Amino acid sequence: MRGDMRVSTGRRMAGVFAGSAVRKVATTSVVLIVTIVAALWMAGLALALTPPPPDATGAAQGSTATTGPAGKIPDVRIPGISSSDFTDSDVCGECHTEIYKEWQGSMHRNYENPAFTWANAQAAKDTKGLTKDLCVACHTPIGAISGETKGGDTGLSALAKKGVSCDFCHVIDKVNPDWPGNASFHVAPGLVKRAQLKDAISPKHKTAYSKLHTEADFCGMCHNLSHPLSGVTLEQTYTEWKKSDYAKKGVTCQECHMPPKKGRAAKQGPVRPKRYTHSFVGANYRFANEKLAVEDLRKAAKLDMTLSQKEATAGSPLRVTIKVMNVGAGHYLPTGLAELREMWLEVVAKDKAGNELFRDKREYGTVLEDATGRHDKTVPVWKAVKVYRDTRVPPNGSLEENFDFDLKTQAVGYVTVDARLWYRSLPVSFTKAAGLAEAKPVEMTRAADRVTMTVPWWSRLFGGAIGGAIWIPEVLAVVVGVLLLAVIIVAVRGRMKKGRA
Numbered sequence: 010m011r012g013d014m015r016v017s018t019g020r021r022m023a024g025v026f027a028g029s030a031v032r033k034v035a036t037t038s039v040v041l042i043v044t045i046v047a048a049l050w051m052a053g054l055a056l057a058l059t060p061p062p063p064d065a066t067g068a069a070q071g072s073t074a075t076t077g078p079a080g081k082i083p084d085v086r087i088p089g090i091s092s093s094d095f096t097d098s099d100v101c102g103e104c105h106t107e108i109y110k111e112w113q114g115s116m117h118r119n120y121e122n123p124a125f126t127w128a129n130a131q132a133a134k135d136t137k138g139l140t141k142d143l144c145v146a147c148h149t150p151i152g153a154i155s156g157e158t159k160g161g162d163t164g165l166s167a168l169a170k171k172g173v174s175c176d177f178c179h180v181i182d183k184v185n186p187d188w189p190g191n192a193s194f195h196v197a198p199g200l201v202k203r204a205q206l207k208d209a210i211s212p213k214h215k216t217a218y219s220k221l222h223t224e225a226d227f228c229g230m231c232h233n234l235s236h237p238l239s240g241v242t243l244e245q246t247y248t249e250w251k252k253s254d255y256a257k258k259g260v261t262c263q264e265c266h267m268p269p270k271k272g273r274a275a276k277q278g279p280v281r282p283k284r285y286t287h288s289f290v291g292a293n294y295r296f297a298n299e300k301l302a303v304e305d306l307r308k309a310a311k312l313d314m315t316l317s318q319k320e321a322t323a324g325s326p327l328r329v330t331i332k333v334m335n336v337g338a339g340h341y342l343p344t345g346l347a348e349l350r351e352m353w354l355e356v357v358a359k360d361k362a363g364n365e366l367f368r369d370k371r372e373y374g375t376v377l378e379d380a381t382g383r384h385d386k387t388v389p390v391w392k393a394v395k396v397y398r399d400t401r402v403p404p405n406g407s408l409e410e411n412f413d414f415d416l417k418t419q420a421v422g423y424v425t426v427d428a429r430l431w432y433r434s435l436p437v438s439f440t441k442a443a444g445l446a447e448a449k450p451v452e453m454t455r456a457a458d459r460v461t462m463t464v465p466w467w468s469r470l471f472g473g474a475i476g477g478a479i480w481i482p483e484v485l486a487v488v489v490g491v492l493l494l495a496v497i498i499v500a501v502r503g504r505m506k507k508g509r510a
Contacts, residue, residue: 084142085146086153086154087154090198092155092157092166093166094199095176095198097167098112098171098174098175104211104213104276105175106275106276107272108175108286109175111287112288112289114288114298115288115297116297116298117289118173119172120171122296124295124296124445125144127444127445129145141159143191143237147173147192147230147231148172148173149165149170150173150192151177152169155169176202178222179204180197180199180201181196181222182196182221184229189226189230189233190230190233194231201214201215202214203216204216204219204222205218205285223261224261225247225250226247227262228247228266229246233248236393239393241377241393241396243377244345244347245344246340246345247262249344249403253404253405254405265338265339267286267289269284271283271284292309292345292432292434294451295434295435303451305337309335309338310335310430311454312331312334312428312455314329314331314456315329315332316330319459321416321424321461321463323417323419324415324416324417327460328411328413329358329428330409331409331410331411332407333354333373333402333410336405339404341403342402343374343401344401347401348374348377348386349390349434349439350374350435351431351432351434351436351450352401352431353370353372353430354370354373354429354430355428355430356369356412357426358424359424359425360418360424361424367414369412371410372400373400373402374400374401375398375400376396377389377390377396377397378395380392387442418462422462423459423460424460424462425457425459427457428457429452429455430453432451432453433448
């Protein structure tokens with residue numbers, strides 16, 4: 010009897026201990042599962058809230074411009090020379106008909122464009138007249154050489170107001186070989202007209218072959234500009250070309266900005282297989298050759314887009330990588346007085362319903378800094394002491410930009426990512442200050458791609474907002490696992506009870 014009681018007591022004790030063990034296992038399992046769920050929750054939340062790492066391949070920041078010769082403002086005046094010593098371009102046009110028409114529509118002819126005249130007057134005012142001989146030396150060289158610019162615009166002859174005219178360029182006989190720039194030209198006015206042709210004959214004037222007229226150095230005398238006091242390089246188009254692959258391959262400025270074609274240099278001359286055009290097309294579409302300038306801008310750059318994933322669920326992160334490539338310019342994009350040029354990359358993402366999910370942009374250009382430490386697009390070139398930032402695209406080079414955002418959409422179908430590269434020849438701050446109409450931006454190039462959206466029913470059920478911070482499929486898997494474990498525990502306990510019975 011006592012033996013049976015001991016056996017029965019032992020069984021009850023064993024059942025108690027077994028039940029206790031099962032409960033401990035179950036409790037431990039539940040705690041472990043809750044911990045895992047909490048960890049997943051926090052990890053997802055942290056991932057959603059953590060900002061993306063900074064781009065290692067983005068545009069260069071804080072670069073310093075090369076410096077040109079600092080010192081006094083160059084004086085190009087030639088004693089005893091007046092504007093009447095130069096041939097008027099209208100006279101040139103009597104024989105060089107096609108060339109004359111091309112030049113008439115160019116920026117070289119456009120000295121009196123309101124953007125330049127306003128800036129020139131403002132610079133002279135701010136510097137108490139220090140700059141009045143600097144800018145005009147290249148914008149109206151005959152006026153500067155003859156001394157007519159000393160009286161301001163009111164003292165200019167009709168020929169000087171025609172800007173960079175035919176005779177000025179074709180009587181240049183040399184340029185500063187050490188550093189072309191800041192109007193480093195030398196002219197020899199007279200009957201001898203110089204150009205690239207070795208067999209030219211004219212009934213009106215003498216001709217001379219000039220190798221200089223085929224070289225980029227010829228353009229560099231005005232398309233390199235350094236601050237005459239601080240030495241900061243404000244425009245370095247020639248230097249940019251000189252350091253590029255274009256220079257190494259012998260592709261000069263003239264090949265792109267005076268593209269040759271078959272034709273006559275003069276109406277009575279022979280048809281030549283290579284006659285240089287004189288439209289001097291650049292990116293300044295605002296005041297001259299808008300159609301040709303826009304065409305050139307659209308040849309200059311390309312965009313390449315890569316998406317981190319082509320199929321995604323609502324709330325998942327997407328990285329858009331854009332490579333901005335300079336494929337058609339032998340200098341930086343933008344170039345010239347780059348602080349007065351605006352180029353920017355804009356990326357926009359929209360779902361199938363047209364809802365905008367993301368918009369951001371990157372800007373390319375230079376920002377100047379003045380003596381007070383101010384650095385923004387409103388710092389004028391004449392007050393610059395250094396280049397604060399340079400984010401331009403080098404010739405035959407590229408910059409890579411990354412854009413990160415979450416696909417917060419419930420629209421089934423796709424998300425379209427659209428990238429566009431824009432250009433504006435004058436910033437809004439400049440046109441506003443000068444009282445000019447705002448320059449309309451030009452789309453240089455674009456790229457687009459799609460992400461196919463697969464939106465699970467549970468994401469739609471919970472409104473999608475949770476999916477950005479919690480990994481819903483993973484959480485559901487854990488919940489199912491908990492339920493299965495609970496079923497197993499119940500089944501084990503049931504078997505143990507039957508064993509005791």
